[in-house]
């Protein structure tokens with residue numbers, strides 16, 4: 001196993017809202033030693049976790065960026081399936097205010113008959129289904145142990161509370177952004193990152209054509225952030241534009257724009273299953 005100073009990052013779902021067959025919804029795994037941290041849990045995240053060798057019951061911690069459905073739609077399945085598969089500890093779940101309400105209604109209430117039925121006909125214990133929620137209310141350090149720290153930054157996005165995450169382990173830094181409007185504080189938050197997983201939903205021209213265009217980062221925004229923050233590797237994600245474009249290479253062409261602004265960085269258009277060992 002890698003030690004805590006050599007984490008791995010696996011893109012579980014590189015897509016966004018719409019159900020493109022080639023991309024799962026937002027979800028990314030960070031493995032630090034034997035700990036598996038899942039960031040967001042969108043459409044087919046659980047399916048892809050199993051495909052890529054990380055069964056639901058092996059996820060140790062969950063971090064949610066915000067409560068748009070594309071980022072949380074598979075979270076009930078993750079909890080129920082891992083419980084059914086014999087997970088033996090409660091999963092800590094970090095997210096914005098409202099995540100506990102979502103889980104109470106979207107899991108415990110919505111699946112009450114199923115839960116009662118399984119408990120009546122098997123040996124599953126009710127408390128093992130439970131989760132330990134931490135609702136994040138401010139920026140900064142939200143969690144630390146001897147192997148890693150997690151810091152957050154809230155930015156504007158569609159009027160929703162949301163958090164980007166900065167994970168530091170040994171001398172490595174990983175940043176995973178939420179969906180986000182441009183914000184100059186992202187440069188400091190991403191400073192010297194070894195890997196930045198960053199939303200790049202579309203181009204300026206695309207944003208000008210849709211009602212939600214003001215909610216997201218352009219490739220130019222991403223390039224400037226990565227250049228000014230001296231990020232080593234950049235992985236683009238959350239390609240909303242693909243559902244509206246006829247250009248099958250649109251994600252790669254946005255990566256090319258980022259490369260032109262930050263030629264010192266290694267720039268990738270994310271794909272499901274991509275793995276980076278740091």
Ligand SMILES: [Zn+2]
Nearest residue numbers: 016068070179
């Ligand atoms: Zn999204």
Ligand SMILES: [Zn+2]
Nearest residue numbers: 066068157179
């Ligand atoms: Zn969003």
